[in-house]
Amino acid sequence: MADSAARHLRTYGQIAWLWIRAAWQYPTSFVMLAVGNGLITGLDFVGLWIMFTHLQDLGGFTLREVALLYGSSSLALGLADTVIGSVERIGTYVRTGRLDQMMTKPVPLLVQVCADQFTLRRLGRLTQASVVFGWACTGVDWTPLRVLVAVSMLVSGAMIFFGLFVGFACLQFWTQDTDQLANAFTYGGATITQYPLRIFPREIMVGLTFVVPVAFANWYPCLYLLGRDDPFGTPDAFQLASPLAAVLTVAAALLVWRSGVRHYTSTGS
Amino acid sequence: MSQQTHQPLIEVHDLERTFDVRRRVEGRRRRVREQVRAVHDLTFAVQRGEMVGYIGPNGAGKSTTIKMLTGILVPTGGELRVAGLDPSRDRVELARRIGVVFGQRSTLWWDLPLIDSFELLQKMYRIPPSRYRENLDRFVEILDLGAQLDTPVRQLSLGQRMRGDITAALLHDPEVLYLDEPTIGLDVISKGRLREFLRSLNTERGTTLVLTTHDLQDIEALCERVIVIDHGTSVYDGTLAGLHAQGGSTRTLVVDLVDEAPPIDVPGADVRRVEGPRQWLSFPTDASAAPIVAAVASAYDVADLSIQEPDIEDVIRDLYSREA
Ligand SMILES: Nc1ncnc2c1ncn2[C@@H]1O[C@H](COP(=O)(O)OP(=O)(O)O)[C@@H](O)[C@H]1O
Ligand SMILES: [Mg+2]
Numbered sequence: 001m002a003d004s005a006a007r008h009l010r011t012y013g014q015i016a017w018l019w020i021r022a023a024w025q026y027p028t029s030f031v032m033l034a035v036g037n038g039l040i041t042g043l044d045f046v047g048l049w050i051m052f053t054h055l056q057d058l059g060g061f062t063l064r065e066v067a068l069l070y071g072s073s074s075l076a077l078g079l080a081d082t083v084i085g086s087v088e089r090i091g092t093y094v095r096t097g098r099l100d101q102m103m104t105k106p107v108p109l110l111v112q113v114c115a116d117q118f119t120l121r122r123l124g125r126l127t128q129a130s131v132v133f134g135w136a137c138t139g140v141d142w143t144p145l146r147v148l149v150a151v152s153m154l155v156s157g158a159m160i161f162f163g164l165f166v167g168f169a170c171l172q173f174w175t176q177d178t179d180q181l182a183n184a185f186t187y188g189g190a191t192i193t194q195y196p197l198r199i200f201p202r203e204i205m206v207g208l209t210f211v212v213p214v215a216f217a218n219w220y221p222c223l224y225l226l227g228r229d230d231p232f233g234t235p236d237a238f239q240l241a242s243p244l245a246a247v248l249t250v251a252a253a254l255l256v257w258r259s260g261v262r263h264y265t266s267t268g269s
Numbered sequence: 270m271s272q273q274t275h276q277p278l279i280e281v282h283d284l285e286r287t288f289d290v291r292r293r294v295e296g297r298r299r300r301v302r303e304q305v306r307a308v309h310d311l312t313f314a315v316q317r318g319e320m321v322g323y324i325g326p327n328g329a330g331k332s333t334t335i336k337m338l339t340g341i342l343v344p345t346g347g348e349l350r351v352a353g354l355d356p357s358r359d360r361v362e363l364a365r366r367i368g369v370v371f372g373q374r375s376t377l378w379w380d381l382p383l384i385d386s387f388e389l390l391q392k393m394y395r396i397p398p399s400r401y402r403e404n405l406d407r408f409v410e411i412l413d414l415g416a417q418l419d420t421p422v423r424q425l426s427l428g429q430r431m432r433g434d435i436t437a438a439l440l441h442d443p444e445v446l447y448l449d450e451p452t453i454g455l456d457v458i459s460k461g462r463l464r465e466f467l468r469s470l471n472t473e474r475g476t477t478l479v480l481t482t483h484d485l486q487d488i489e490a491l492c493e494r495v496i497v498i499d500h501g502t503s504v505y506d507g508t509l510a511g512l513h514a515q516g517g518s519t520r521t522l523v524v525d526l527v528d529e530a531p532p533i534d535v536p537g538a539d540v541r542r543v544e545g546p547r548q549w550l551s552f553p554t555d556a557s558a559a560p561i562v563a564a565v566a567s568a569y570d571v572a573d574l575s576i577q578e579p580d581i582e583d584v585i586r587d588l589y590s591r592e593a
Contacts, residue, residue, distance in 0.1 A: 014392040022381050097374040103341045104376075106364035107393050262343055262357070265288060266336055 008111045016085075023119060030120075038124025041078075044194065046069060046077035059198035064139040065226055066196060067157055071133025072150075072218040073193040076157025078125040080148060083158070084165045085114045091172035100266055110166065110257055140225050149221050149240065156246035157217035161186065164212060164250035166257055173260035189214040198231045205232050216245035277314035278352060278445060278477055279338065285346030286333050301467045307333040308501045310349070317363040317444070320471050320478040322492035322509075324485070324585070331481040335449050338479070339369050352444060367393060368438030372450035375430055376437050377422040383433050384418040387440060394441040401440060401454075408436040411466055428459035435463070439470070444472070445477040452484050483497040485585070497588060504588055512588075513579055519551040522558065524565055537562040541572040546572070554579060 023030045045164045048070060054062040061069070086093070090113060093099040102112045140146065168182030197205050197219050208215040216238075223230055224239035286308045291300040296425040308330040315321055327329055336342040338351055340360030349356060354363045370376070377386040391401045409415050412432040418427060425433060431451065438446060448467075452460045468491060470476050480487060488495055488509065495512055497505040505512055522538060525547050533548055538561050542549040552561055558576055565571060 011392060011395075015389060018381075018389055020384060022385060094504075097371065100336065100341050100371065101369075101374065101376045103360060104339050104364055104367070104369040105390075105393050106361050108361060112393075262344070266342055268288075 008108060011107050012111050012115045015112070016118035019115070019118040020120060026233045033119075033121040034123040036043055037121050039130045041074065041125040044074075045128070046154070048194075059196040061198070062139075063197040064136055066194075067132050068136035068140070068225065069196060069218050069222050070194040071129050071136050071224060072157060073151055073214075074125065074129035075133055075190065076127055076154055076217050077161050077187075077190045078122045079154070079158035080161035082120065082122045082126070083114060084162055085118050086116045087113050087165055087169045090169045092262075094172065095267065099264070109261060110254075131151075135144060141227065145223050149224050152243050153218065153221035153225075156221075156242035159246035160213060160217045160242075161190065162250045163246070163253035164189070164214070165252035167249075170256045170260040171255075173264055185212055186266060191215075193218050202232060205234075209234070209238070213245045213249055215240040275278040276353070278317045278319075279313075279479070280350040281313050281334075281338075281347070282309055282349070283347035284334070284337065284349055284414055285309045286330075286337060286342060287345050287453060306501050308337070309346075310438040310502045311498070313496055313503060313506055315445075315477060315479065317477055318471070318475045319494060320467075320492045321480065322488035322495040323479055323481040323498065324483065324488060324495055325481075325498035326483065329498045332449055333496060333501075334498070335369070335447050335479070335481060339447060340364070366444050367440065368441070368443035368446040368453055370431075370434050370446070370448045372431070372448070375422065375434055377430065377433055379423045380421060382419045382421055383414070383425070386422065386437060390440055392439055396441050400442070404440050404442070405436070408439060411469075412436060412462075421440070424484045427454050428456065431455060431459070431463070435466070439476075442474075443476065445479065448478065448480045448482075450482055451480065452482065452487055460484075460487070467491060497585060499588075513554050513584055520554050520558065520579055521577040522550040522552065522561060522565070523575045523577060524548045524550060524569070524571060527570040527572050530569065533565060534571060535561060535568065537561050537564075 028039075034228075036067070045067070048066060051058070052066075054097065058066055087110075093102070093113065097107075099113075102109055102116075105112060137150075140150075164186045165182075168185055171182060189208060192200065192204065192208065192212050197208065197215060205215065208219070220239045221242050230236070230238070285306070288305045288307055289302055290305050291302055293300050311330075311334065322470075323331055323334065333342065337344050337349060338356060340356035340358075340363055343357040351363060352366055356363055377383065378389065387405060390396075391398075396404075409418070412435065414429065414432055414436065417429050417433070422430060422433065435451070446467075452463060455463065464487065467478060467480075471478055478491070480491065482488060493508060495505065495507070495509055496503050497512070521541070524533065529546050529548065530548075532543055533550060535550075537556060538550040538552040540548055541551050550561070550565075552558070562574060565574070
């Protein structure tokens with residue numbers, strides 16, 4: 001089990017590497033893409049920053065605290081987005097018959113789809129998010145446990161976004177026009193988590209905890225890092241529950257994926 | 270081990286696959302759901318080393334069968350074993366042992382140079398580097414792809430791309446190669462070369478071949494055995510020669526008389542056409558031509574004689590029309 005997982009990971013790396021190598025045939029366009037991506041996502045944070053020139057705080061959170069939320073969510077999203085590669089385009093793969101081709105290869109379908117057309121265009125977002133997150137970290141009163149929570153937050157966050165991308169992409173096994181709907185949930189959820197959940201109605205918090213569990217990607221662990229009480233009065237245990245939420249999300253996504261593959265009907269020629 | 274050699278490589282029993290489709294119907298606002306039976310009651314077995322032609326008209330269920338054999342589609346009924354595995358359940362494991370070429374759809378990576386596609390496949394199949402080199406060199410030489418290795422796939426001609434696809438399907442030494450319409454769109458020379466290559470693959474490596482096509486020349490050139498499928502189920506399974514007999518087809522004796530004459534009257538043959546001194550007589554495929562030739566020669570002044578074998582296209586058309 002662990003053995004085959006390691007092997008798939010290696011295959012993933014090898015395929016991804018080939019795509020990176022291929023992209024380097026056109027280094028300027030590669031660099032432009034990455035820089036462009038960094039600039040566009042950078043504007044998000046500039047927006048926040050400008051907002052703070054008029055505000056003292058946002059729902060009781062200072063700029064640097066909001067930066068912690070923003071940075072961790074953006075970093076996790078960027079990681080997941082890099083790893084999943086082309087999953088969101090699975091509908092196209094179905095339509096063009098590419099998926100049929102992949103199904104005849106001895107590598108699990110999900111590994112192939114994720115590695116296909118692997119690109120580092122998210123490098124821009126990752127760099128920008130790292131800078132913001134790094135700065136925000138200077139405001140945290142670090143303890144060993146908080147370091148652990150911070151690391152697990154990033155890993156869990158990436159896993160949660162990964163699960164959401166994969167899970168929603170599976171809808172395209174049944175109907176192929178749902179890619180935008182899928183993105184609306186994942187990117188929409190991600191955008192909301194860049195702000196303190198406190199400023200939204202309670203229903204949003206409930207939705208992002210139990211339905212599209214992105215609150216575990218940053219909100220709950222960040223409360224722990226900042227030593228804050230939960231403004232909604234959610235139990236403290238939630239602040240340490242990110243790994244559990246991540247494992248559940250990924251497991252659910254893999255189940256949906258399997259079911260999607262078994263119901264896959266290919267396309268008539 | 271000895272048992273394994275006797276067990277068929279492919280076993281199909283009462284295989285069925287239906288699709289739910291929504292169809293627009295005149296006068297109704299909502300599309301109606303209906304079931305299409307793409308394949309049903311299909312039973313056959315293929316032994317190791319066979320070359321089987323799987324033929325039938327468009328929409329007969331050929332591709333659907335191949336997709337079930339390769340594990341892409343889960344059957345909705347019946348049983349299916351390939352190399353002892355259940356294709357849809359053990360798909361990833363089976364993939365290592367089979368090669369698949371879909372004529373209309375390339376497996377190669379459109380934007381990458383051809384050689385990169387091959388390298389990707391080496392990684393995916395974990396082909397030992399020495400074996401990979403050996404196979405690559407050999408196929409590139411036979412299929413004459415040397416000059417194209419650094420060309421992005423999207424710039425290859427159809428014939429080059431197809432040869433690339435075949436190489437891609439064979440690098441890992443599969444036990445069976447499925448080809449779904451491999452010669453579609455190829456020119457005559459490419460077709461000929463491809464057939465020759467496939468034949469050598471079968472004789473030299475013992476690779477089992479299952480070939481779907483509606484180009485009957487592919488079959489005549491390659492396959493001893495044909496399975497004819499129509500409306501989702503097999504209507505003939507046997508030798509190519511037997512297909513002629515089964516179709517109730519006839520051979521034709523073309524007689525050139527010295528002078529024009531009324532239609533020739535000999536037992537066992539009917540005149541089909543008369544054109545000046547030339548007459549066409551048809552007789553059953555399984556009957557011997559000798560007595561008919563003798564009868565004609567003794568009763569008429571004959572300038573020339575020739576026998577035409579039945580056209581397999583006619584045979585199959587005949588088979589379909591009798592089914593319907
Ligand atoms: N994915 C699919 N969804 C719905 N109908 C399909 C699908 N694939 C094939 N069919 C239908 O099943 C029948 C057999 O198709 P196919 O196996 O592609 O035939 P062939 O390859 O012999 O031309 C056709 O009527 C086709 O429309
Ligand atoms: Mg077909």
